[in-house]
Amino acid sequence: xxxxxxxxxxxxxxxxxxxxxxxxxxxxxxxxxxxxxxxxxxxxxxxxxxxxxxxxxxxxxxxxxxxxxxxxxxxxxxxxxxxxxxxxxxxxxxxxxxxxxxxxxxxxxxxxxxxxxxxxxxxxxxxxxxxxxxxxxxxxxxxxxxxxxxxxxxxxxxxxxxxxxxxxxxxxxxxxxxxxxxxxxxxxxxxxxxxxxxxxxxxxxxxxxxxxxxxxxxxxxxxxxxxxxxxxxxxxxxxxxxxxxxxxxxxxxxxxxxxxxxxxxxxxxxxxxxxxxxxxxxxxxxxxxxxxxxxxxxxxxxxxxxxxxxxxxxxxxxxxxxxxxxxxxxxxxxxxxxxxxxxxxxxxxxxxxxxxxxxxxxxxxxxxxxxxxxxxxxxxxxxxxxxxxxxxxxxxxxxxxxxxxxxxxxxxxxxxxxxxxxxxxxxxxxxxxxxxxxxxxxxxxxxxxxxxxxxxxxxxxxxxxxxxxxxxxxxxxxxxxxxxxxxxxxxxxxxxxxxxxxxxxxxxxxxxxxxxxxxxxxxxxxxxxxxxxxxxxxxxxxxxxxxxxxxxxxxxxxxxxxxxxxxx
Amino acid sequence: xxxxxxxxxxxxxxxxxxxxxxxxxxxxxxxxxxxxxxxxxxxxxxxxxxxxxxxxxxxxxxxxxxxxxxxxxxxxxxxxxxxxxxxx
Numbered sequence: 119x120x121x122x123x124x125x126x127x128x129x130x131x132x133x134x135x136x137x138x139x140x141x142x143x144x145x146x147x148x149x150x151x152x153x154x155x156x157x158x159x160x161x162x163x164x165x166x167x168x169x170x171x172x173x174x175x176x177x178x179x180x181x182x183x184x185x186x187x188x189x190x191x192x193x194x195x196x197x198x199x200x201x202x203x204x205x206x207x208x209x210x211x212x213x214x215x216x217x218x219x220x221x222x223x224x225x226x227x228x229x230x231x232x233x234x235x236x237x238x239x240x241x242x243x244x245x246x247x248x249x250x251x252x253x254x255x256x257x258x259x260x261x262x263x264x265x266x267x268x269x270x271x272x273x274x275x276x277x278x279x280x281x282x283x284x285x286x287x288x289x290x291x292x293x294x295x296x297x298x299x300x301x302x303x304x305x306x307x308x309x310x311x312x313x314x315x316x317x318x319x320x321x322x323x324x325x326x327x328x329x330x331x332x333x334x335x336x337x338x339x340x341x342x343x344x345x346x347x348x349x350x351x352x353x354x355x356x357x358x359x360x361x362x363x364x365x366x367x368x369x370x371x372x373x374x375x376x377x378x379x380x381x382x383x384x385x386x387x388x389x390x391x392x393x394x395x396x397x398x399x400x401x402x403x404x405x406x407x408x409x410x411x412x413x414x415x416x417x418x419x420x421x422x423x424x425x426x427x428x429x430x431x432x433x434x435x436x437x438x439x440x441x442x443x444x445x446x447x448x449x450x451x452x453x454x455x456x457x458x459x460x461x462x463x464x465x466x467x468x469x470x471x472x473x474x475x476x477x478x479x480x481x482x483x484x485x486x487x488x489x490x491x492x493x494x495x496x497x498x499x500x501x502x503x504x505x506x507x508x509x510x511x512x513x514x515x516x517x518x519x520x521x522x523x524x525x526x527x528x529x530x531x532x533x534x535x536x537x538x539x540x541x542x543x544x545x546x547x548x549x550x551x552x553x554x555x556x557x558x559x560x561x562x563x564x565x566x567x568x569x570x571x572x573x574x575x576x577x578x579x580x581x582x583x584x585x586x587x588x589x590x591x592x593x594x595x596x597x598x599x600x601x602x603x604x605x606x607x608x609x610x611x612x613x614x615x616x617x618x619x620x621x622x623x624x625x626x627x628x629x630x631x632x633x634x635x636x637x638x639x640x641x642x643x644x645x646x647x648x649x650x651x652x653x654x655x656x657x658x659x660x661x662x663x664x665x666x667x668x669x670x671x672x673x674x675x676x677x678x679x680x681x682x683x684x685x686x
Numbered sequence: 687x688x689x690x691x692x693x694x695x696x697x698x699x700x701x702x703x704x705x706x707x708x709x710x711x712x713x714x715x716x717x718x719x720x721x722x723x724x725x726x727x728x729x730x731x732x733x734x735x736x737x738x739x740x741x742x743x744x745x746x747x748x749x750x751x752x753x754x755x756x757x758x759x760x761x762x763x764x765x766x767x768x769x770x771x772x773x774x
Contacts, residue, residue, distance in 0.1 A: 239708040244756040418750035
C-alpha cells in the first residue's frame with residue numbers, strides 16, 4: 119500500500135499525459151484535490167462546473183488531446199450534463215471525473231447524491247463507477263483511450279469518496295492504442311470508380327476530417343481530382359477558405375454555391391459527416407440527383423439519414439490516403455465548374471449596413487478575422503453571431519474554429535475559449551459571443567483573470583436573442599415575444615461588468631472605431647479583454663434555408679431564391 | 687412499425703442493461719419483450735429482446751447503434767440471422 123485511491127487517480131492522470139484539469143472541488147471529490155495540490159498537473163479552478171466541461175472541450179479541440187474536467191457529486195456532477203451532451207453531439211474527446219458519495223451511502227438519497235451515471239447514459243460514450251481503488255489507474259487509461267479512439271466522445275468516471283480515501287498500491291496503467299478500422303478494398307475501389315465516372319462530384323466534408331487530423335490528405339485529394347469542397351459548420355478550417363476549390367459552408371445558413379453544389383451534384387463524397395438536418399434541409403429533397411459515398415469511422419452513421427451507395431467504415435485520413443492511391447486522373451469537370459463559378463460570382467457572401475446607421479455585426483467579425491488572422495483560434499456561442507463567425511471569419515487551418523454545432527449550447531464561447539487558450543497559450547484566442555450567450559457563462563472571465571488566461575471576447579451585442587428574433591421577424595409576423603434582453607439599455611453594462619471581473623472592458627459603436635478597438639484588445643496580454651460591440655438589432659443571417667423546406671428553396675436574401683428560380 | 691427479435695451478448699458490468707434500455711428509449715424503439723439470462727461464459731449475459739421500429743428506421747441501423755455500446759459484445763438479428771461480430 120503506497121498510496122490512496124485519490125493518489126492513484128492523480129498519478130494515473132499524470133501517466134496518461136493529462137496536463138490540465140478544469141474543475142471545482144467539493145465534498146465527495148475532496149480527497150482527489152489533496153494529491154492534486156502536489157501534482158505537476160495544472161488545475162484551473164472554474165466558477166461553475168459547466169465552464170469546466172466546455173473548457174475541457176475547448177482544450178481538446180485546440181490541442182487534439184483529451185480534455186479533462188472534474189467536479190464533485192450531486193449538483194457539481196449535474197452541472198456537467200450540458201458539456202457532456204455537447205461533447206457527445208460534436209464527438210469531442212473529454213473525460214469527466216466526478217466525486218460520488220461513499221459506497222455505503224449510494225442509493226440512500228445522501229447529501230449531494232445524484233446518480234450521475236444514469237443521468238448521463240444517453241450522452242456519454244461510456245461511463246465507469248469505480249468500487250476498488252486498485253482499478254483506478256486501469257479505468258483512467260481506458261477512459262482516455264475510449265474518449266479519443268474511434269469516434270471520439272465524452273467518458274465519465276464516477277469515484278465514490280471512500281474509494282478515493284482507501285489505501286491501495288499503484289499499478290501503472292497499460293496505455294493501449296486501439297487499431298483503426300481496416301478499410302474494405304472493394305469499397306475503396308467502388309468509390310474510386312464512382313468518382314471517376316461522375317460529372318458533378320462534391321466533397322461534403324464534416325468534423326470527422328478535423329478529428330482524424332486529415333486536413334492534409336483532404337487537400338491532396340481535392341487538388342488531385344479538382345473536385346469542389348464544402349465544409350460544414352463542424353469542419354470549418356478543414357480546408358482553407360482561400361483555396362479556389364472551396365465553395366464554403368453548406369446548410370441552413372450556407373453559401374449559395376455550397377448548397378447548390380450539393381443539390382445539383384451527381385455524387386456526394388461525404389467524409390466524416392452525418393447528414394445533419396441543418397445541412398440536408400428537408401431530407402427527401404436533399405441532393406436529389408446524387409449517388410452517395412459515405413466514409414465515417416462510426417458504422418452507425420452510414421446510411422442513417424441518407425442511404426449510401428458506397429459506405430466505407432474507416433478513419434478519414436486512411437480513407438483519403440487510400441482514395442488518393444487509386445485515383446489516377448482528373449476527370450473533366452469543366453461544365454460543373456462553369457456552373458459553380460457562375461454562382462460564386464453572382465452570390466458571394468454579403469451583407470447590408472443597417473438602415474438605422476448602427477454597426478453591422480458582420481463587419482465587426484470580418485475585421486476581427488482580418489486583424490487576428492488565421493493563426494488565431496475563434497470560438498463562438500450559438501445563434502446569429504455563431505453563423506456570422508462561421509461565414510465571415512476566414513479559416514485556413516483545422517482546429518481554428520471551436521463551436522457548439524450539434525447541441526447548440528448557448529454560453530459555449532467564453533469557457534471554450536478559456537480551455538483553448540490554456541491548451542494553446544501562444545495563440546490569440548477570440549471568443550465571438552452574443553449578448554445572450556455571454557450572460558450564461560461570463561463568470562469564467564473571473565477564472566481567466568485569476569489564472570492568467572488572456573482571452574479576447576467580442577460581444578456582438580444586438581440587444582436581443584438575435585436568432586430567435588430573426589425567426590420572429592420571418593415566421594411570427596414580427597411579434598417579438600421575450601427576445602429583448604435590455605443589453606442596449608446596459609442591463610448589464612458589459613464594460614463595467616468586464617472591469618468587475620478583472621478584465622479590460624472596451625466599447626465600440628461605430629464603423630470607424632472597429633479596427634482601433636480590436637487592435638487595442640490585441641495589445642493586452644496580461645488579462646482578458648471584453649469588447650462590447652453595440653450593433654443593430656435588425657441584422658439577419660443570410661443566406662437561409664427555412665426550417666422544414668428543401669435546400670432548393672435557399673434564399674440568398676429575403677425573397678431571392680436562386681436555385682428555385684433556376685431554369686435547368 | 688416493424689418487429690425484430692435481437693439477441694445480444696453483454697458484459698456483466700453494472701449499468702450495461704441500463705445503457706441498452708436507454709438506447710431503445712432515446713432512439714424511439716419500442717420494447718415488446720425482454721429477457722436477460724446468464725450466458726455460457728460467466729462474464730457475459732444474454733439479452734433477448736423483441737423490438738418494434740418506427741417507419742423509416744432499419745434494424746441494421748439499430749444493430750450498429752447497439753454495437754457502439756462498449757459493454758455489448760455481440761448482436762444477432764434473430765429475424766434474419768444477421769450478426770454483427772464485435773470480437774471477444
